[in-house]
Amino acid sequence: MNRSMALRPSDLGTLLVIQFILAAVVVGFFLFSRDGAAAQAAAYGGGMALLLAWMLGRRALRAAEAAKTHPGSETFVIYMGAIQRFVVVLVLFALGMGWLALEPVPLLAAFAAAQLGHLINSGRVSLRAGSGRMEKLG
Numbered sequence: 001m002n003r004s005m006a007l008r009p010s011d012l013g014t015l016l017v018i019q020f021i022l023a024a025v026v027v028g029f030f031l032f033s034r035d036g037a038a039a040q041a042a043a044y045g046g047g048m049a050l051l052l053a054w055m056l057g058r059r060a061l062r063a064a065e066a067a068k069t070h071p072g073s074e075t076f077v078i079y080m081g082a083i084q085r086f087v088v089v090l091v092l093f094a095l096g097m098g099w100l101a102l103e104p105v106p107l108l109a110a111f112a113a114a115q116l117g118h119l120i121n122s123g124r125v126s127l128r129a130g131s132g133r134m135e136k137l138g
Contacts, residue, residue, distance in 0.1 A: 011121065012057030019050050019117035026110040034106070041102035042110035048092045049114030052085050059084075 023046025031039035059081030063074040096102045 012054070012061075015053050015057065015117055015121040016050055018120050019046070019053055019114040022117050023047070023049065023110045023114040026106070026113045030106045030109075038103050038106040041096070041104075042106040044096050044100070044102055045107035045110035045112075046114045048089065048096070049111050049117070051092075052089060053114075053117070055085055055088065056081065 023042070027039050027042040027046060030042045059077060063077040063081075066077050067074040093107075096107055097104050
């Protein structure tokens with residue numbers, strides 16, 4: 001893996017900022033178009049996405065460290081992280097829509113909007129990696 005493609009802790013921070021902004025837009029939309037309860041559900045959904053992104057970033061950094069000390073173990077670390085996030089998202093959705101009785105549409109809308117942060121951030125990281133290749137060619 002070349003230096004421009006390496007995972008950086010700042011990539012996680014940027015992803016969290018992007019997701020926060022996207023979730024805040026959805027929360028604002030529901031606050032002004034509906035009511036506080038809908039905005040609260042949207043904030044919960046956005047918070048879920050932020051938590052899952054943070055967990056993913058921490059696991060990716062842990063996998064990179066594991067690859068340095070025990071090559072081949074990074075796959076196990078990544079798979080365990082995926083299972084962990086899957087269980088957490090199921091529990092949080094059940095908690096939010098079940099026990100807390102939050103409105104499902106705002107919750108899901110903010111969660112989905114914040115997940116778009118992954119797409120935006122991956123495009124940004126790809127452009128950074130692409131510019132590194134262009135500098136080497138140029």
